[in-house]
Amino acid sequence: MASGNTSADNAYVRFEKVQKSYDGEILVVKDLNLNIAKGEFVTMLGPSGSGKTTCLMMLAGFEPATNGEIYIGDKSINHIPPHKRGIGMVFQNYALFPHMSIGENLSFPLEVRKMNKTDSEKAVKRALDMVQMGDFINRRPAQLSGGQQQRIALARALVFEPELVLMDEPLGALDKQLRERMQYEIKHIHENLGVTIVYVTHDQSEALTMSDRIAVFNDGVIQQLSSAESLYEHPQNAFVAQFIGENNELHGIVEEIEDDTCTVKLTDGTTVKAEKVNVDNIGDKTLLSLRPERVEIDPTGKMDALLKGRIEELIYLGDHIRVRMNVAGNDEFIAKVRNRGDKRDLKEGQSINVGWAASDCKALDG
Amino acid sequence: MTDSTNVTDNVPSSATDERLLTTDGVPLKQKLAQTTRRMRMRAFMLTVPLVLFLVISFVVPIGQMLFRSVHNTAGTDVAPNFAAAIQKWNGEGLPSEEVFELFAKDIMASQKRREIGKTPGKLGTRVNYEFPGSLSLIKSAARKFKKIKEGPYKEAILKQNKKWANPTLWRTLKRVTRDYSPSFYYAALDLKYDPDENLVAADKIYQIYVSNFWKTLRLSAIITFLCFLLAFPVSYLLSTLPLATSNLLMILVLLPFWTSLLVRTTAWIAILQSKGIINNILVFIGIISDENRVQLIYNQTGTIFAMVHILLPFMILPLYSVMKTIPPSYMRAARSMGATPFTAFRRVYFPQTLPGIAAGTLLVFILAIGYYITPALVGGADGILISNLIANHIQKTLNWSLGAALGTILLVTVMVLYWIYNKLVGIDKLSFG
Numbered sequence: 001m002a003s004g005n006t007s008a009d010n011a012y013v014r015f016e017k018v019q020k021s022y023d024g025e026i027l028v029v030k031d032l033n034l035n036i037a038k039g040e041f042v043t044m045l046g047p048s049g050s051g052k053t054t055c056l057m058m059l060a061g062f063e064p065a066t067n068g069e070i071y072i073g074d075k076s077i078n079h080i081p082p083h084k085r086g087i088g089m090v091f092q093n094y095a096l097f098p099h100m101s102i103g104e105n106l107s108f109p110l111e112v113r114k115m116n117k118t119d120s121e122k123a124v125k126r127a128l129d130m131v132q133m134g135d136f137i138n139r140r141p142a143q144l145s146g147g148q149q150q151r152i153a154l155a156r157a158l159v160f161e162p163e164l165v166l167m168d169e170p171l172g173a174l175d176k177q178l179r180e181r182m183q184y185e186i187k188h189i190h191e192n193l194g195v196t197i198v199y200v201t202h203d204q205s206e207a208l209t210m211s212d213r214i215a216v217f218n219d220g221v222i223q224q225l226s227s228a229e230s231l232y233e234h235p236q237n238a239f240v241a242q243f244i245g246e247n248n249e250l251h252g253i254v255e256e257i258e259d260d261t262c263t264v265k266l267t268d269g270t271t272v273k274a275e276k277v278n279v280d281n282i283g284d285k286t287l288l289s290l291r292p293e294r295v296e297i298d299p300t301g302k303m304d305a306l307l308k309g310r311i312e313e314l315i316y317l318g319d320h321i322r323v324r325m326n327v328a329g330n331d332e333f334i335a336k337v338r339n340r341g342d343k344r345d346l347k348e349g350q351s352i353n354v355g356w357a358a359s360d361c362k363a364l365d366g
Numbered sequence: 367m368t369d370s371t372n373v374t375d376n377v378p379s380s381a382t383d384e385r386l387l388t389t390d391g392v393p394l395k396q397k398l399a400q401t402t403r404r405m406r407m408r409a410f411m412l413t414v415p416l417v418l419f420l421v422i423s424f425v426v427p428i429g430q431m432l433f434r435s436v437h438n439t440a441g442t443d444v445a446p447n448f449a450a451a452i453q454k455w456n457g458e459g460l461p462s463e464e465v466f467e468l469f470a471k472d473i474m475a476s477q478k479r480r481e482i483g484k485t486p487g488k489l490g491t492r493v494n495y496e497f498p499g500s501l502s503l504i505k506s507a508a509r510k511f512k513k514i515k516e517g518p519y520k521e522a523i524l525k526q527n528k529k530w531a532n533p534t535l536w537r538t539l540k541r542v543t544r545d546y547s548p549s550f551y552y553a554a555l556d557l558k559y560d561p562d563e564n565l566v567a568a569d570k571i572y573q574i575y576v577s578n579f580w581k582t583l584r585l586s587a588i589i590t591f592l593c594f595l596l597a598f599p600v601s602y603l604l605s606t607l608p609l610a611t612s613n614l615l616m617i618l619v620l621l622p623f624w625t626s627l628l629v630r631t632t633a634w635i636a637i638l639q640s641k642g643i644i645n646n647i648l649v650f651i652g653i654i655s656d657e658n659r660v661q662l663i664y665n666q667t668g669t670i671f672a673m674v675h676i677l678l679p680f681m682i683l684p685l686y687s688v689m690k691t692i693p694p695s696y697m698r699a700a701r702s703m704g705a706t707p708f709t710a711f712r713r714v715y716f717p718q719t720l721p722g723i724a725a726g727t728l729l730v731f732i733l734a735i736g737y738y739i740t741p742a743l744v745g746g747a748d749g750i751l752i753s754n755l756i757a758n759h760i761q762k763t764l765n766w767s768l769g770a771a772l773g774t775i776l777l778v779t780v781m782v783l784y785w786i787y788n789k790l791v792g793i794d795k796l797s798f799g
């Protein structure tokens with residue numbers, strides 16, 4: 001699956017200038033443009049209330065788009081009712097019909113499609129086997145554990161072989177271990193069936209694990225749409241940098257720009273070099289973003305930036321040591337030091353030098 | 367991923383037969399009972415006031431009603447000696463001289479005592495239920511018997527009025543002077559004794575109770591069904607609206623509860639009567655002519671209209687509370703799987719409202735079957751229900767035993783219906799909200 005941008009030409013699902021307002025006063029979704037290729041696994045990731053579910057509901061047909069068009073294939077689906085869209089859906093609370101057995105739940109979509117009985121039974125069995133729940137066909141949803149219900153919901157969304165499946169925080173109610181296992185299962189099912197999946201979550205590790213591409217939502221706007229790696233390595237703005245992974249922040253003013261690096265004067269007066277991401281003019285406020293594992297303490301080689309700091313706290317975490325320092329007036333500055341077993345003698349209160357490569361330090365919008 | 371089923375399947379561990387013991391060797395069950403006894407005791411004490419209240423206000427009156435329906439002492443109160451003696455009579459021809467003498471003496475004695483409720487008239491009323499036309503005969507008997515100076519009484523009494531020579535009268539007297547008898551149930555079921563003491567259907571004009579029972583059941587069923595038809599969409603609307611709006615509308619639904627039943631029922635009179643609002647509108651529009659105004663009240667139509675209105679909240683409340691718990695995602699899931707709105711409603715939404723429908727139906731039907739005030743006010747002659755007949759016997763004719771028998775039959779009917787309902791629906795499946 002290509003991680004680059006899907007162009008409008010080969011897009012399977014296409015949001016075009018979509019806006020959504022529930023009350024006519026607040027835009028919950030602001031100018032959404034999103035292209036999803038066939039067979040792609042796209043995750044919508046964002047904080048609560050950022051409009052993820054709303055986007056999904058518009059795609060599924062349960063909420064009308066206030067403005068703009070949504071296409072599946074070449075067809076605008078704005079006026080197609082939900083039951084004719086042929087989209088499979090997994091709900092956060094699973095929405096298994098409590099008055100039907102598991103078998104009846106799964107055959108429901110086949111029945112309304114008037115599939116004959118033998119074919120339907122086969123399809124149900126196949127779907128149940130796919131999620132390893134074949135033995136539970138006669139149970140009621142209430143007699144299953146959360147994880148089992150989740151599998152059934154997944155099987156039910158897939159049993160009628162939709163080309164597009166939407167999942168709204170399907171793993172939200174599961175414990176961590178089960179959630180991780182289900183993540184892999186969903187990923188494998190996606191790979192085996194080749195369906196297009198739009199997945200909603202606000203758990204970033206879930207998004208990073210599963211997706212071909214991730215759309216980071218905030219405030220009704222997609223902040224960045226790219227692969228997990230480029231979200232982490234090349235955040236486009238301060239929100240993405242803060243939202244994905246751990247992040248050290250330093251505030252400053254741009255002093256000099258040359259090509260794609262810039263020189264930034266920090267609040268305490270020191271200047272550092274950083275990669276220019278989205279600052280345009282000299283004199284702009286900027287926020288420098290730096291991953292904790294890219295920070296070196298008392299570096300031996302040559303560094304693009306070298307600052308003085310003081311160790312505030314040491315936390316031993318087995319495979320690495322977290323070092324909290326005061327650097328350039330920020331006493332929440334974190335460095336992760338790999339535990340090589342060579343007993344570096346770091347002490348609280350100790351003054352040290354910290355350094356990093358300019359390419360690891362991103363100058364983002366302030 | 368092959369091992370995942372092993373993890374998620376919960377194989378229930380087979381139950382062990384060994385009795386579990388605590389570390390002290392006391393059986394666990396026994397220990398548990400000990401420790402929870404105090405707690406249960408305290409919980410029980412909290413229910414004592416309610417239990418007492420129920421016993422006093424519910425169990426005792428119902429027990430009294432059951433008792434009164436088979437127990438009537440009119441005979442032994444008025445003529446105790448006679449009552450004992452006539453039971454020995456074999457019912458052929460006329461009773462012996464001895465029985466006649468006791469009858470005359472008892473009647474005269476009771477007339478002299480003038481105790482309330484124990485006068486000859488009381489016995490006369492009782493006999494009259496089963497042998498019409500004998501009230502005045504017995505009421506005036508004491509006065510007449512006084513003229514008899516000496517025996518034999520049989521001859522003298524027979525001479526006074528030839529009605530005394532009718533063996534059926536004496537057989538009836540024998541029956542009604544027993545303290546315990548099922549005769550009020552026979553009366554409540556439109557049965558009577560023929561002159562040969564066989565149970566037969568009562569005369570046509572007296573056959574009012576069984577047909578009224580059927581009418582009560584029929585009207586209750588119609589009212590319940592109409593309530594359901596009206597309440598279902600309303601409850602659905604309420605359950606889908608935002609809470610603030612639905613609460614406001616809910617108050618409107620409950621508003622009738624805060625208005626006097628009498629006022630509401632009277633309002634229906636204003637609306638439905640032949641010079642009322644509905645008829646006036648129909649005449650005004652020209653659907654009916656002024657001479658042919660529709661009779662909407664003082665018949666079954668009036669009873670149905672007014673009772674549907676009054677019982678509607680009892681259907682809406684359980685329906686609403688059940689619908690409120692059905693998340694919209696069920697319908698959405700069904701739609702996303704390709705079901706049309708109608709199919710999704712029929713296959714997914716409607717079945718989940720069944721506990722509410724069942725509870726509402728039961729509530730409305732049982733309330734309707736025993737309803738009194740509304741049919742009394744707007745039912746006229748045709749629209750009255752069984753409880754109006756019961757009230758009539760309790761308040762007007764003072765035939766309490768017949769009222770009690772009718773009430774008992776109503777109670778048993780309701781209980782049988784409830785039992786059938788429980789078999790069909792399962793009472794554990796109801797949700798009253």
Ligand SMILES: Nc1ncnc2c1ncn2[C@@H]1O[C@H](COP(=O)(O)OP(=O)(O)OP(=O)(O)O)[C@@H](O)[C@H]1O
Nearest residue numbers: 022023028046047048049050051052053054055202
């Ligand atoms: N039916 C509705 N009526 C009015 N406003 C709504 C409705 N549904 C959602 N909203 C509002 O729209 C915004 C976006 O909601 P949405 O459910 O899309 O968020 P989300 O990103 O899915 O959040 P979460 O992660 O908590 O599920 C929120 O501010 C919410 O209050």
Ligand SMILES: [Mg+2]
Nearest residue numbers: 052053054168
């Ligand atoms: Mg959501």
